Structure formats: C-alpha cells, structure tokens
Amino acid sequence: MTNPIIKELEQGTYYWCSCGKTETQPFCDGSHEETGLTPLEFEITDMKEVALCNCQKTKNPPYCDGSHKK
Numbered sequence: 001m002t003n004p005i006i007k008e009l010e011q012g013t014y015y016w017c018s019c020g021k022t023e024t025q026p027f028c029d030g031s032h033e034e035t036g037l038t039p040l041e042f043e044i045t046d047m048k049e050v051a052l053c054n055c056q057k058t059k060n061p062p063y064c065d066g067s068h069k070k
Helices: none
Strands: 005-009 012-016 040-044 048-052
Touching: none
Parallel strands: none
Antiparallel strands: 005 048, 012 040
C-alpha cells in the first residue's frame, strides 16, 4: 500500500507526477519523457496542508482519494 504524501504547500504552481517514475515524489522531475504521460499542473492559492496521491490511482488528481486502500 502506498500512502499519500502530506505536504504543507505555499501559494504557487506545482506539477504532480502522473507516471510514478519521478525521484522527487509527488512532484515531476521529467522522468515521464518516454511514457506518453504528462505531469498535472495544479495551483495552490493559499498556504495549506494537502494529501497528495502517491499511487497514481486517484480519481481526484493530484489529491489522494483513498484509492490506494482498494
């Protein structure tokens, strides 16, 4: 089971890894180049704690929806 990554993020634009190959989970590091997948851009408008998906199975990317438990 792969648990979500809990992070406190500041306001800004982030790129969530959708391929699972990154060395900087949960953020993209360019490892997707030959996978046909692209990172998901998402915006944080105010500093907050978030649970980011670490299994790439969520139905609500980039946020964890509990899919890793199934």
